[in-house]
Amino acid sequence: MADQPERIRIFRDDPRAPELLIVERGGRAWVVVWPGLGARLRSIHHISLEPSGKTVELEHPNEAVYYTMSGGAEAWDGSFDRRMDLPSGAMAHVGPDTRYGFTAGSEGAEIIGGPCPSDDRLYAHLEYKRPVGPEPENPGGRLAARGVRVFYRNQPTAIVPMIAKDARLIVWAGVGAYTANMNYVDMQAGERNKDHVHVESEDTIYILDGMGSIEDLTNGTRLEFEAGDVVHVPVGVWHAVSGDRDDHVESVGGPCPADWNMLAAAGLMPHGPLGIKEHQDG
CATH class of the missing domain: 2.60.120.10 (Jelly Rolls)
Structure with missing residues (x-):
């Protein structure tokens, strides 16, 4: 539950945090920064995949961004039927309304990130108090292009x-x-x-x-x-x-x-x- 959201706070990436139902096989995922802690404009989840582990197909109304901390994965873009390597040190930007997911390589993968603003549908199975405030608007009315792009x-x-x-x-x-x-x-x-x-x-x-x-x-x-x-x-x-x-x-x-x-x-x-x-x- 959020407390004193007007103050800076330090959270810990803790595997014991509430789990997310976004891993199809070979791994698990949990919340790090999410609305249950008072955050609205960015979410950070930790996706821990074993070798060949795979997420479910994801899609959000807003953009998302991820960073590969270790190991390596393949990012698949279901909206454009393409796959891209996501090695350690790479970032994946996902445009709104893009179907996507990750499959780990032979060393597994530790990936952090999530949709920004947060996607409440990911937490439908969790009990939490949603932060109160106006819905964020796209800066300048701009919309990012659909699809997955990889940066380094x-x-x-x-x-x-x-x-x-x-x-x-x-x-x-x-x-x-x-x-x-x-x-x-x-x-x-x-x-x-x-x-x-x-x-x-x-x-x-x-x-x-x-x-x-x-x-x-x-x-x-x-x-x-x-x-x-x-x-x-x-x-x-x-x-x-x-x-x-x-x-x-x-x-x-x-x-x-x-x-x-x-x-x-x-x-x-x-x-x-x-x-x-x-x-x-x-």
């Missing part, structure tokens, strides 16, 4: 030093992902990003390796995290992430939906979601 963390299309020296935009608005974004960041010890806020987005950060802290500047608190934790920042909370524990902070995640203000401040897509500069009188 070592092939970013933009770097954002205001986050960290090694902050890579992988699945973001610049590649046509509007509600389901995923960045890769390797913050080094001693780095701290600028104080910032997402006025229409939830910021969710899955810690892959290392440890650090996040300052909740709105509430005057500091929370520590380590590998296997997930940092969830609600809409409108000022915050800053720090590598202040003598270790790096390797993570994936970011704001959902796309934060056009942040992109503009970084010099990316400065004219907003429609790509058209607003008319200024005079």
